[in-house]
Amino acid sequence: MGNSTPNGNRFRGDNDTRATRVVRPKAVRTTSGVHFKPEEPKDYFGATEGPVPVQPVYGASSDWDPFTAQSYDAGSRSSSHRHHHHHHRHHRSHAVLITVICLVVALLAAAGISGYLFYQSAKAVAADAGSLVAETSTFSKSLAGGDTAALSSSAEKISALSSEMTEETSSPLWSVAENLPQVGSDIAKVRTLVSVASDLSANVVTPAAQNLAGVTMGTVFSNGKIDIATLQTLCNTIAQIQPAIAASAARVDALGMPQLEQLKEPLAKAKTTLDSLNEAATGLAKVAPSLPAMLGANGTRSYLVIAQNNSEIRSTGGFPGSRMLMTIDNGQIELESFEAVGAHFPAGTIPLTDEEYAVVNDLMQTGATFAPGDVNAVPSFPRAAQLMEWCWEEEGNDDVDGVIAIDPVFLQSLLALTGGVTTSDGTVVDGTNAAQILLNETYYLPTDEQDPFFSEVAGLAVKKIMGSLGSVSMTDLASTLTAGTEQGRFLLYMDDPAEEATVTDLGADGEVNQDAANPVTGFYIYDKTGSKLDWYLDMRSSVSAPVVNADGTKSYNVTVTLHNTTTLEQMEDELPSYITGVTPEVHHYSMITSYLAMAPAGGTISNFQVSADEVNAKGEATLYGNDVWAGFVNIYPSNTATFTYTVTVPAGTQTDLAVWTTPTGRSFA
Numbered sequence: 001m002g003n004s005t006p007n008g009n010r011f012r013g014d015n016d017t018r019a020t021r022v023v024r025p026k027a028v029r030t031t032s033g034v035h036f037k038p039e040e041p042k043d044y045f046g047a048t049e050g051p052v053p054v055q056p057v058y059g060a061s062s063d064w065d066p067f068t069a070q071s072y073d074a075g076s077r078s079s080s081h082r083h084h085h086h087h088h089r090h091h092r093s094h095a096v097l098i099t100v101i102c103l104v105v106a107l108l109a110a111a112g113i114s115g116y117l118f119y120q121s122a123k124a125v126a127a128d129a130g131s132l133v134a135e136t137s138t139f140s141k142s143l144a145g146g147d148t149a150a151l152s153s154s155a156e157k158i159s160a161l162s163s164e165m166t167e168e169t170s171s172p173l174w175s176v177a178e179n180l181p182q183v184g185s186d187i188a189k190v191r192t193l194v195s196v197a198s199d200l201s202a203n204v205v206t207p208a209a210q211n212l213a214g215v216t217m218g219t220v221f222s223n224g225k226i227d228i229a230t231l232q233t234l235c236n237t238i239a240q241i242q243p244a245i246a247a248s249a250a251r252v253d254a255l256g257m258p259q260l261e262q263l264k265e266p267l268a269k270a271k272t273t274l275d276s277l278n279e280a281a282t283g284l285a286k287v288a289p290s291l292p293a294m295l296g297a298n299g300t301r302s303y304l305v306i307a308q309n310n311s312e313i314r315s316t317g318g319f320p321g322s323r324m325l326m327t328i329d330n331g332q333i334e335l336e337s338f339e340a341v342g343a344h345f346p347a348g349t350i351p352l353t354d355e356e357y358a359v360v361n362d363l364m365q366t367g368a369t370f371a372p373g374d375v376n377a378v379p380s381f382p383r384a385a386q387l388m389e390w391c392w393e394e395e396g397n398d399d400v401d402g403v404i405a406i407d408p409v410f411l412q413s414l415l416a417l418t419g420g421v422t423t424s425d426g427t428v429v430d431g432t433n434a435a436q437i438l439l440n441e442t443y444y445l446p447t448d449e450q451d452p453f454f455s456e457v458a459g460l461a462v463k464k465i466m467g468s469l470g471s472v473s474m475t476d477l478a479s480t481l482t483a484g485t486e487q488g489r490f491l492l493y494m495d496d497p498a499e500e501a502t503v504t505d506l507g508a509d510g511e512v513n514q515d516a517a518n519p520v521t522g523f524y525i526y527d528k529t530g531s532k533l534d535w536y537l538d539m540r541s542s543v544s545a546p547v548v549n550a551d552g553t554k555s556y557n558v559t560v561t562l563h564n565t566t567t568l569e570q571m572e573d574e575l576p577s578y579i580t581g582v583t584p585e586v587h588h589y590s591m592i593t594s595y596l597a598m599a600p601a602g603g604t605i606s607n608f609q610v611s612a613d614e615v616n617a618k619g620e621a622t623l624y625g626n627d628v629w630a631g632f633v634n635i636y637p638s639n640t641a642t643f644t645y646t647v648t649v650p651a652g653t654q655t656d657l658a659v660w661t662t663p664t665g666r667s668f669a
Helices: 084-112 115-145 148-169 172-178 185-212 230-253 261-294 354-363 372-377 379-395 408-418 435-440 447-472 474-488 497-506 566-575
Strands: 301-309 319-329 332-335 402-407 490-494 522-526 538-544 554-564 589-597 604-611 615-625 626-635 640-649 657-661
Touching: 115 148, 115 172, 115 185, 115 474, 148 185, 172 185, 172 261, 185 261, 185 615, 230 261, 261 497, 301 379, 319 372, 319 379, 319 447, 332 379, 354 408, 354 615, 354 626, 372 379, 379 402, 379 490, 408 435, 408 447, 408 474, 474 490, 522 538, 522 554, 538 657, 554 589, 554 626, 554 657, 566 615, 589 615, 589 640, 604 615, 626 640
Parallel strands: 301 402, 522 657
Antiparallel strands: 301 319, 319 332, 402 490, 522 589, 538 554, 554 640, 589 626, 604 640, 615 626
8 A cells, every 4th residue: 555247378488487377357358369578668657666245134134124114225235324214214104004094994984894993903003013113123233233032032023023913914804905996906015015024024034033043243253263154154044034035025026006105105115125135135145155165164265465545546446555465274364464566577578468458558558567556457356356466476476366455445444343543653543534544644754654654554454353343243344345345445356266256246346347237337547647646536427317219229428527626736835745746747736647438238438528638648449348438638736627428338228327436535525
């Protein structure tokens, strides 16, 4: 961090007698031949010598009650911002249910049926529904905290309440009501929801309580070791209950839209909750078989841990200036110290493919053909990780089994769970300030003090996290990991193809535009200034509503803005040279930023326009089978570069176009 979703060959020098090791581009990528040692050295201007999935375990711990269940937004999937309003929704949902019951009672009375008896029955169901919601909340908290006694007690109460609701709604009164015109179909929907609640109680909550009794973060993780057997129990339980969740989700999805307006919101919430729950459980069930081996159950594993510095930005996140070797033997984790990224190779040594060379070198003009700190200029993290491994091993280090990448924002989110650390000079680094300290304030220190400070903070933070995870809530940790993968701040790559498929299932592979049915256009940037100015970069994006073309394809207008929030006065008088870069006056104190816009799988980019103080390069190419535009611009202090283009996606896509952008160090929104 200081200044520092197959089969190609690793190239070594002609005199290298070691066995050639394979660099495998990700299976979904198609790469051309390797570009190796160009005849004429290029001018690598600006090259620097310095820098809403693991899915939450919603299976048994979520509030799945179909009347009032909390909705997990499929767009963000970050649950941490939604729990605060949950109890207010209970009261609103109860009022909605009572309103529906009153309407039904009136219709039953008009039909000559005993409205009073039905009212009493419906009121009992409503009361049980309220109690059920409270117990599911208690169950969730008990599961996260590992309170075995409370977990079993809540499961028993949930089972009793769901049985009572089923008994009430199975009575002849409810059967008659179900055959009434207009509202009968909605009564049937209510009975189905009650039946779903009963099934989930029997086939999800009860087995979860039985199998996970005593399973806490403290039993999964303690003293720097992951208990693989306990983790496997957790994963096996999720795999066991997943079919029941999937069946319940299918039943609710098949209900269709209710006629009564008052039922629409509760039913929609039930659908969203169960669909999200099913997605999470399905994902975890897929990854469970690979986890033990990845954690060293079958032999020691070694991973290269990369710290990406967003203040000197790269396509996959930031300058990979610091790295550390991590080994795992049967769950026991050992960490070496962080070290600065390795020295440069001769120009053209790092084995980019011809396609990568044309885009990353010729258009973006990065140093990725010779500088280990620039290899993640390529927009595919699996491919960047392969190049990081090549550099590590080419320097004489032992082979590794994969790469893990984190950034200071993700580190800060972990410290928010475990508590902060205090450095030898008294600096407190915690869950509120880690990113600012590591990405900005450090560079106000004398140059020779920066790397030691980084190493101290990194060592203290890792030790704190490893020593405290056992006391962290499982749901909080799951939410943090999910947010990290969704934002591209926690990324994984595995050499083993089956394990890399597991990483993809987790949503942590750093591939964002390979699913043609769910199109994503990626916009990636790279710092050419050789500075730490990207702490001051405000990056935003937007996408228009689609225009449906005559052939069924859809076109979207995309806008990306890069705003340099520094002022000329700051650049001239306030910011240290380590932040501004060397001789900033030569390029008018600007940010020099390379860009790469990538179309989704099967899509195209047209009408690509750039508005900036200086547009130094702009060109179209193909990369990994995707249509791309790339180049670089200068952005003067307080000014903005604007990129506009049209993305056309194939007919039959399931979702609207989304925009993925390189994660920055902070948000200005």
